[in-house]
Amino acid sequence: MTRYVAAPAASLRLVPLDALTLAYHRPSGITHVLASPAPELLAALAAPADLATLLARLQTDYDLADADPAALAERLAELETAGLVLRA
Amino acid sequence: MRHAHHLRIGPVGFRIGSDWRAPIDAVADLYRDYPAPADGVADYTVRLFAARPWRRWMRPAITLGGDYLLPDAVPMPLAWGVLAAEMAMNLQLALGERRYLLLHASSVERDGRAVLMTGVSGAGKSTLAALLMTRGWRLMGDEFALLDPESGAVHAFPRLISLKNESVGVVQAAVPDARFGPLLTGTPKGDLRHLVPDARAIAMAAAPATPAVLLFPSFGYAAAERPVPPSEAFVRLTQASTNYTALGERGFDALTRLVQRVPARAIDYPDTATAVAQVEAAWAAA
Incomplete structure (x- = not known):
């Protein structure tokens, strides 16, 4: 099972603003504008997790009743492309 | 040369x-x-x-x-x-430029507190800055505001004010005795005439100011106003900056600090008198 982890905290500057969170990715120098659930996923991936574990964490932390594993996998793929989530 | x-x-x-x-x-x-x-x-x-x-x-x-x-x-x-x-x-x-974060914005100052106005070409940045200059504001610049990442202050860049098309006549009527450059017709931006900033703008050009309010003016609409959330202000200002990427994390820090500290408003205006009143009110409320 693939395990994911958020990019190291030292590589990211996260600034939450109103509905969006700004993320400055130090290795690439790129600024990302993140909408929910991206900031929540980064927080939940502070420690490595596979998809099932991540889903369980999100259900506990955010009261998710109708979590969709396929959608979650898509969001993870986007964050991985951006370099904000890595394979653990 | x-x-x-x-x-x-x-x-x-x-x-x-x-x-x-x-x-x-x-x-x-x-x-x-x-x-x-x-x-x-x-x-x-x-x-x-x-x-x-x-x-x-x-x-x-x-x-x-x-x-x-x-x-x-x-x-x-x-x-x-x-x-x-x-x-x-x-x-x-x-x-x-690498020392300051460059914002494509006009700015005017009163009591050490600056109004920054940014928008697309034709939004009225230069016209509003020129008219406010004639009404007791210190002109800081009609094109670029220089944000100091270290202090958060904005520095003036009062180059010649670039007036285009209708705004040439509007500003000439407001300050007929001011010094103007030659009228240039048929340029890529239409008719263009430069206005020399007043003596105060030039004398105080080295004095920075504290940003007080960010305005996003749009000309040609019924008078309207709305607050702009910090995230939207951030995105608009990255687009309005020519060197945001080059400044790296200093630029990110400077801009996030600006939008977190300074209120932002979008103002739509049908004529310059309305816009001047909107700017005055936004500055007073900030």
């Missing part, structure tokens, strides 16, 4: 050189009250040179140059010398 003029606009020193005397004389006249670069050293060199050697005499055409170049810049008629110099100065600053 055969002919040259040195000047300082706010914290930025320029050396403008040219193959021809006429554009340098025109620039030197309009900028005659501006100081020389600090310590005599220019930050940027601007060159107005002939597109081909013979074009110094035959149908003279100006090509812009300097430390930074745009490969597709089109040569301009010699009569547009002041415009060529202004564009070349803007270009050097826009591409080369």
Whole structure:
């Protein structure tokens, strides 16, 4: 099972603003504008997790009743492309 | 370069050189009250040179140059010398500046607190800044505001005010005795005329101010206002900055700090009198 982890905290500057969170990715120098659930996923991936574990964490932390594993996998793929989530 | 003029606009020193005397004389006249670069050293060199050697005499055409170049810049008629110099100065600053975060915005100041106005071309940045200058505000600049990442203060860049099309007549009517450059017709931006900032703007050009409010004006709509959330202000300002990417994390920190501390409003206006009242009210409420 693939395990994911958020990019190291030292590589990211996260600034939450109103509905969006700004993320400055130090290795690439790129600024990302993140909408929910991206900031929540980064927080939940502070420690490595596979998809099932991540889903369980999100259900506990955010009261998710109708979590969709396929959608979650898509969001993870986007964050991985951006370099904000890595394979653990 | 055969002919040259040195000047300082706010914290930025320029050396403008040219193959021809006429554009340098025109620039030197309009900028005659501006100081020389600090310590005599220019930050940027601007060159107005002939597109081909013979074009110094035959149908003279100006090509812009300097430390930074745009490969597709089109040569301009010699009569547009002041415009060529202004564009070349803007270009050097826009591409080369690393000390300050450059915001494509006009700004005016009162009591040490600045209003920053940014928007697309035609939104009225220059016109509003010029009119506010005639109403007791200190003009800080009509094109660029220089945000200091260390202090969060904004520095002035009061170059010649670039008035286009209808705003030429509007501002001439408001300040008929002010000094204007030649009327340039048929430029890529339409009819264009430069206005020399007033004596106070030039005398106080080295004085920074604290940003008090960010405004996003739009001309040609019924009067309306809405608060702009910090995230939207951030995205708009990254688009309005020419060197945000080049500044890296300093730029990110400067801009996030700005949008977190300073309220932002979008203002739609049908005429300049309405806009001036909106700016005054936004500044007073901030």
